[in-house]
Amino acid sequence: MLAFLFTDLTVFLTHPLGWLFIAFNLWMLVDAFRREEWMWVAFIILFPLLNAVLYYFLVYRAAPSLPARGFELPGQHDRDRIAELEKQILLLDKAHHHSELGDIHFQHGKFKLAEQSYLRALERDPRDIDTRSHLGQCLLRQGRAREARDYLEDVCVENPKHDYGHSLMALAEARAALGDADGAIAVWEQVVSQHSHARARVQLAELLAAKGQTERARQLADEVMAEDKVAPGYQRKQEQPWVARAKKLAKLLAKR
Secondary structure, X not given: OHHHHHHOXXXXXXXXXXXXXXXXHHHHHHHHHXXXXXXXXXXXXXXXXXXXXXXXXXXXXXXXXXXXXXXOOOOOOOOOHHHHHHHHHHXXXXXHHHHHHHHHHHHOOOHHHHHHHHHHHHHHOOOOHHXXXXXXXXXXXXOOHHHHHHHHHHHHHHOOOHHHHHHHHHHHHHHXXXXXXXXXXXXXXXXXXXXXXXXHHHXXXXXXXXXXXXXXXXXXHHHHXXXXXXXXXXXXXXXXXXXXXXXXXXXXXXXX
C-alpha cells in the first residue's frame, strides 16, 4: 500500500492513512526542531517513513519531556519501571517505591503525578531526605516557590551537598523566584565553589549581569561555552539548554 501511495502523490494525499502519516511526521519533525536534534531533522525530511518511527522510539520516548529538560534529577529512570513499581506498591506499599515512582514522573515532566507520589512517600517516611528534596524541586517546577523553598532549605541545612548540588541549585532558583536575588546569588556561589554545573553558573551569571557585575558574568558564561566544546556527548545533550542561555547572555554582554 505504501508503495502505491508514494507512486501517486494525489492518491497519497487523498488517502486517510496518508494524512495520518503526514501528521505523525510533522509531529516528530517539530519535536526534533524543539529539541535541536538537527541530525534527526535532516533524516526525517529526507527519509520520513522510517526515521519518524525511529525518532519516536529512540528519542521522543526515551528523552525527558521538554518542561523537564535542564532540570533533571541525578540518575536515569526507565518508563518500563512504572508498571513494576505500581505492582510493588500494591503488594508492599513502601515509601521508597512511591518516591522512585515520583522520580520517574518528574523526569518526564509529569509534575502533578510526581507530587502525589512524593506526598505518599512522606506519609510513610516523613524524614526521607531524597523525597523531601525532590518534592521541593517538583513544587518549584509547578511555580510554587514558597512551598518549595521550605522543603529545600530544610534539606540543605541537613546536608548542603545533597544530590551533588541539585538541592542547592533548586533552593537558589526558589529564592530567585521569590525575588530574593541576593539570597539566590549566595547559594549559587556556594554551588559553583563545589560543582561545575552549567545550570548553576549560567543562572549566577544572569543575576550578576542584572546587578551590573558584567566581568564576572562574562567569565562564567565563557566557562560554560568553553567546557561544552570538550564535554562528552551525553553531557552536552543534557546541558544544551544552559549552554544556549550562556551564548545568549554572552551576546548581550558583548553589546555593553
